[in-house]
Amino acid sequence: MLAAAILGETYHKLxxxxxxxxxxxxxxxxxxxxxxxxxxxxxxxxxNGSLSEQIKAKRKMLGLIV
Incomplete structure (x- = not known):
């Protein structure tokens, strides 16, 4: 039911x-x-992060860090 509530919030459905x-x-x-x-x-x-946090986040988004 939680999943339905999350999807409902996302897609504006009951x-x-x-x-x-x-x-x-x-x-x-x-x-x-x-x-x-x-x-x-x-x-x-x-x-919002420091330069090193920004670099780590970008690497993670690109799949370079697990």
Missing amino acids: PHEILASPIEKLVLDLEATKIYREYQNQTSKIE
């Missing part, structure tokens, strides 16, 4: 509308939401 979707669509939406939130987190680090 939880029952989200849960009525096919499961494949729910999984893809959750993965896209997770990737987008990770991207937002990294970009906020880039904007």
Whole structure:
């Protein structure tokens, strides 16, 4: 139900509308939401961090650091 609430917030739909979707669509939406939130987190680090933190965040976004 938490996943439906997160997707509802993201896509401006009610939880029952989200849960009525096919499961494949729910999984893809959750993965896209997770990737987008990770991207937002990294970009906020880039904007607000020191130079070394910005470099680390950019490397992580590019997949150069695990």
